[in-house]
Amino acid sequence: MPLFKTTMEEARLPLMIADSKGRIIFANRCLEDSMGYTRAEFLHGSLRDLCAPYEQNRYIFSCLPDIKRTTEVDIDLQRKNDEIFMANVSFAPFDYRQALHLLIVVRDVTVRRLQEAKTREDEERFRTLLAERNMLQDQLHRCSKIAFMGELAAGIAHEINNPLGIILGFVQDILEEIPLNDPLIESLKIIEKETARCVDVVKNLLDFARLKHPERISVDIVELLEGSIALMTPGIKKNKVIIKRDFGGKTPLLKLDPQLIQQVFLNVMINAIQAMPDAGVLSLSMGLIRKGQVKESGDCIRISISDTGNGISQKALHRVFDPFFTTKGSKGTGLGLSVCQRIMEDHRGKIEIENRKEAGTICNLYFPIKD
Ligand SMILES: Nc1ncnc2c1ncn2[C@@H]1O[C@H](COP(=O)(O)OP(=O)(O)OP(=O)(O)O)[C@@H](O)[C@H]1O
Numbered sequence: 001m002p003l004f005k006t007t008m009e010e011a012r013l014p015l016m017i018a019d020s021k022g023r024i025i026f027a028n029r030c031l032e033d034s035m036g037y038t039r040a041e042f043l044h045g046s047l048r049d050l051c052a053p054y055e056q057n058r059y060i061f062s063c064l065p066d067i068k069r070t071t072e073v074d075i076d077l078q079r080k081n082d083e084i085f086m087a088n089v090s091f092a093p094f095d096y097r098q099a100l101h102l103l104i105v106v107r108d109v110t111v112r113r114l115q116e117a118k119t120r121e122d123e124e125r126f127r128t129l130l131a132e133r134n135m136l137q138d139q140l141h142r143c144s145k146i147a148f149m150g151e152l153a154a155g156i157a158h159e160i161n162n163p164l165g166i167i168l169g170f171v172q173d174i175l176e177e178i179p180l181n182d183p184l185i186e187s188l189k190i191i192e193k194e195t196a197r198c199v200d201v202v203k204n205l206l207d208f209a210r211l212k213h214p215e216r217i218s219v220d221i222v223e224l225l226e227g228s229i230a231l232m233t234p235g236i237k238k239n240k241v242i243i244k245r246d247f248g249g250k251t252p253l254l255k256l257d258p259q260l261i262q263q264v265f266l267n268v269m270i271n272a273i274q275a276m277p278d279a280g281v282l283s284l285s286m287g288l289i290r291k292g293q294v295k296e297s298g299d300c301i302r303i304s305i306s307d308t309g310n311g312i313s314q315k316a317l318h319r320v321f322d323p324f325f326t327t328k329g330s331k332g333t334g335l336g337l338s339v340c341q342r343i344m345e346d347h348r349g350k351i352e353i354e355n356r357k358e359a360g361t362i363c364n365l366y367f368p369i370k371d
């Protein structure tokens with residue numbers, strides 16, 4: 001034992017020996033230096049006395065007699081001068097005079113733990129940056145896709161528009177001429193319907209390509225919205241849709257291209273009405289959003305158009321602005337919302353669409369007040 005004692009005394013590690021009740025029966029010099037207690041003070045104390053006050057009821061102290069193999073725990077210890085530090089404490093059991101004793105090694109891990117915390121923080125920051133980069137890459141990808149689509153659309157739409165118009169004109173002429181009981185009438189009607197659909201697609205493609213830049217003038221946005229609602233009257237009546245308005249007080253005049261913004265209102269309202277084939281409520285509201293209130297960088301006017309339809313599935317939700325994404329089969333071209341997004345971006349505004357807590361969907365359009 002004297003040999004061990006000398007070795008432990010000289011060891012450059014803070015060491016102590018305690019009995020199974022946690023009473024300290026030996027502490028080496030290194031521990032004295034580290035904790036600031038004298039040898040005598042150690043020998044009268046217990047392990048709990050070395051802990052920070054909030055650590056004194058740690059589970060490990062109640063099961064010291066049961067320790068069968070070396071066990072490590074992180075505990076905050078308190079020096080004699082009250083300074084608290086983070087320690088990794090290992091308890092190695094051994095028998096001495098037929099009783100369980102513990103060899104305890106105390107390692108100050110404050111610096112290491114702080115570094116670990118910093119590394120975790122760095123990792124967290126790195127992950128955030130990575131997520132941002134991925135998002136920007138997605139955006140870039142979307143923009144280049146849109147730019148490519150735009151060029152493609154502009155090219156082909158011109159070429160296809162005229163022949164389509166001619167086919168449609170001829171079919172309609174034939175339909176007017178042939179007798180109502182002609183067996184070809186059904187086929188001709190299909191040709192007419194499908195050609196009309198192609199004309200729609202091409203028109204939407206041209207809108208989408210829309211090489212025209214917004215020509216902005218001062219516009220009363222309520223008036224513009226009311227004008228767009230009026231254009232929707234047939235669809236509103238057909239689907240038995242009720243309109244609710246909440247336009248609040250006076251709104252400032254906004255500088256925008258009325259033709260393009262009307263197209264946004266129409267596309268969004270058409271979607272809403274199509275989502276309510278068997279009646280529903282189309283709610284339109286407008287409000288002033290102050291800088292920072294809803295992620296917006298400046299004051300803006302928010303127009304919300306919501307419906308009580310079936311809403312959008314989670315899977316579809318992040319694709320609704322993709323060109324040609326549609327869940328309407330041959331009834332949709334999937335260009336409506338991508339056109340809206342481009343127009344809003346050209347106005348430095350923003351369009352968002354989400355499901356409402358209640359049934360249906362809400363589309364928010366943000367128009368910056370100051371350019
Ligand atoms: N109010 C809404 N309720 C439910 N789903 C919607 C609503 N608005 C958009 N969507 C979904 O988003 C998809 C894309 O809409 P978008 O307007 O771009 O194309 P579309 O309506 O399918 O076709 P198009 O507008 O070209 O006729 C729709 O097919 C639909 O699934």
Ligand SMILES: [Mg+2]
Pocket residue numbers: 267270271332336337
């Ligand atoms: Mg649409």
